Amino acid sequence: MDGCSRPGPLFSFGVIADIQYADIDDGYNYCQSRRRYYRSSLQLLANAQESWSESAVRPAFVLQLGDVIDGFNKGCAASDRALDAVLRQFGSSPLEVHHVWGNHELYNFSRSSLFGSRLDSSPRSDRAGPDIYAYHFSPVPGFLFVVLDGYDVGLLGRPESSDQYQSALSQIRQHNNNQDLNCPPMLEDLRQRFAMFNGGFSKAQLDWLHSVLSDADEKQLKVTIASHLPVHPDSTCPICLAWNYDELLAIISAHSSVVCVMAGHDHDGGYCQDEETGVHHLTLEGVIETPPDSNAFGTVFVYEDRMVLKGSGRISDRELLFCDKNKKLSLIA
Numbered sequence: 667m668d669g670c671s672r673p674g675p676l677f678s679f680g681v682i683a684d685i686q687y688a689d690i691d692d693g694y695n696y697c698q699s700r701r702r703y704y705r706s707s708l709q710l711l712a713n714a715q716e717s718w719s720e721s722a723v724r725p726a727f728v729l730q731l732g733d734v735i736d737g738f739n740k741g742c743a744a745s746d747r748a749l750d751a752v753l754r755q756f757g758s759s760p761l762e763v764h765h766v767w768g769n770h771e772l773y774n775f776s777r778s779s780l781f782g783s784r785l786d787s788s789p790r791s792d793r794a795g796p797d798i799y800a801y802h803f804s805p806v807p808g809f810l811f812v813v814l815d816g817y818d819v820g821l822l823g824r825p826e827s828s829d830q831y832q833s834a835l836s837q838i839r840q841h842n843n844n845q846d847l848n849c850p851p852m853l854e855d856l857r858q859r860f861a862m863f864n865g866g867f868s869k870a871q872l873d874w875l876h877s878v879l880s881d882a883d884e885k886q887l888k889v890t891i892a893s894h895l896p897v898h899p900d901s902t903c904p905i906c907l908a909w910n911y912d913e914l915l916a917i918i919s920a921h922s923s924v925v926c927v928m929a930g931h932d933h934d935g936g937y938c939q940d941e942e943t944g945v946h947h948l949t950l951e952g953v954i955e956t957p958p959d960s961n962a963f964g965t966v967f968v969y970e971d972r973m974v975l976k977g978s979g980r981i982s983d984r985e986l987l988f989c990d991k992n993k994k995l996s997l998i999a
């Protein structure tokens with residue numbers, strides 16, 4: 667036996683973002699700069715499922731980072747059909763799937779109808795609040811995953827008559843005076859994020875996260891946060907950032923337990939390691955803008971001291987070392 671061999675992973679999980687399936691011909695993004703492969707995205711999901719199923723270390727679960735079907739389905743009255751197709755594909759293997767909600771979920775379905783639906787993977791009794799799709803789960807002792815709701819504050823999926831809609835409208839209008847609120851403010855800075863296809867985290871959700879992380883700090887857990895919207899400006903283009911990303915970053919930096927934030931939404935992907943906290947911010951390349959002869963999924967192998975992302979196709983391999991706990995604690999103190 668080789669005495670120098672490193673111990674194997676504690677567990678692994680699959681990651682995939684922005685599948686945006688629709689049974690329509692290829693098209694382009696709004697700026698006409700990126701091709702979108704609406705139909706073939708289902709086959710790329712099938713490729714990912716096949717790889718996870720055949721993996722020597724069976725993934726403990728799959729993290730679906732939002733935008734599972736495209737908003738175009740709504741206009742064709744095909745939302746349920748498209749969702750059936752995607753969930754049938756996910757269901758072809760016994761892997762548990764944790765669904766994050768993105769803007770395209772909310773183009774197809776109202777927020778109220780998503781709660782309790784097949785895209786609701788939360789344990790109902792244990793959400794951040796009755797109207798907040800944020801929850802946590804622990805696949806293996808010592809590790810916690812927190813799914814966040816990036817549209818808890820926002821215009822999407824809510825009746826215009828609701829207080830929450832009106833409050834989000836006045837918030838976005840402070841920064842965006844375009845007639846079409848999907849058109850980001852014509853600015854060169856991070857205020858470009860104030861577009862209707864983004865949203866933010868309510869105070870209730872942030873308070874809940876703070877208490878979940880306090881408990882995780884105490885128990886010395888390693889926490890990975892999953893959000894459709896990226897929250898670090900160096901991990902995405904500014905147009906895709908969460909409205910109140912800064913409030914989320916402040917909470918993360920006040921806790922020693924967070925090791926990684928995983929997001930979707932920016933189909934080009936992105937990555938940075940926060941210099942101050944050592945937290946890794948990984949934005950996964952989107953399936954929808956991935957040619958049929960490539961792939962966009964990953965398998966993350968988790969060790970005591972690191973996570974290793976094995977990417978496929980457009981997603982690169984990465985080693986994400988966990989920052990030294992004592993260093994983090996001294997930064998917080």
Ligand SMILES: Nc1ncnc2c1ncn2[C@@H]1O[C@H](COP(=O)(O)OP(=O)(O)O)[C@@H](O)[C@H]1O
Pocket residue numbers: 695696733737769770846848849850863931
């Ligand atoms: N620059 C823009 N100006 C106006 N509308 C836009 C702009 N960018 C996107 N949109 C609109 O916003 C919605 C979401 O855009 P989309 O590119 O589909 O989002 P995602 O990046 O989540 O796939 C679509 O209806 C799209 O037409």
